[in-house]
Amino acid sequence: TQLLEQSPQFLSIQEGENLTVYCNSSSVFSSLQWYRQEPGEGPVLLVTVVTGGEVKKLKRLTFQFGDARKDSSLHITAAQPGDTGLYLCAGDMGTGANNLFFGTGTRLTVIP
Amino acid sequence: ETGVTQSPTHLIKTRGQQVTLRCSSQSGHNTVSWYQQALGQGPQFIFQYYREEENGRGNFPPRFSGLQFPNYSSELNVNALELDDSALYLCASSPRRGHTGELFFGEGSRLTVL
Secondary structure (H helix, E strand, O other): OOEEEEEOEEEEEEEEOOEEEEEOOOOOOOEEEEEEEEOOOOEEEEEOOOOOOOOOEEEEEEEEEEEOOOEEEEEEEOHHHHHEEEEEEEEEEEEEEEOEEEEOOEEEEEEE | OOOEEEEOOOEEOOOOOEEEEEEOOOOOOOOOEEEEEOOOOOEEEEEEEOOOEEEEEEOOOOOEEEOOOOOOOOEEEEEOHHHHHOEEEEEEEEEOOOOOOOOOOOOOOOEEEE
């Protein structure tokens, strides 16, 4: 059983469309991170959210942490082919166990 | 400033063999974490090393072991390989222990067990 479930698992859209990726859990996290991973590479950090209800923007990407710190969403406006990749959410439970839990991943393909 | 480097990038082993994967952390980083990423899944935490000592471990059996050296580079050793050990093994370094900060990942070592 995965601690963090992401949906959708796969997403294929046309350039210029908007999309939202969801990351859900029944557990509370002290912080949550979003990474993007391209084929043959390791994940690269996009953002860290810490406060319940927090919203962060990174150009066309908007990240939100749920009020209860159990879920998060990533919204991309006017998607571009360069946004193609595997999007991973990862949560820190803040127990001091140094165990970052990754989600199942959303594979996004943006078609030119 | 060099990033995180891992070696080898690809390797093939047979069941029962042993494997050692290596990681050089980013300059100035004293913490190294190892993750296993099976095909189509998110990475799973194996363990973390901070200043040469294990500082947290995920749900992996004892045949997964590691080391960190005085220069903060690290090794992941897996004994008695099983087919399910086939995966991408990712090393990540950070300037501090714990996970509230950014993790810097290497490109990974892809292990295939036949």
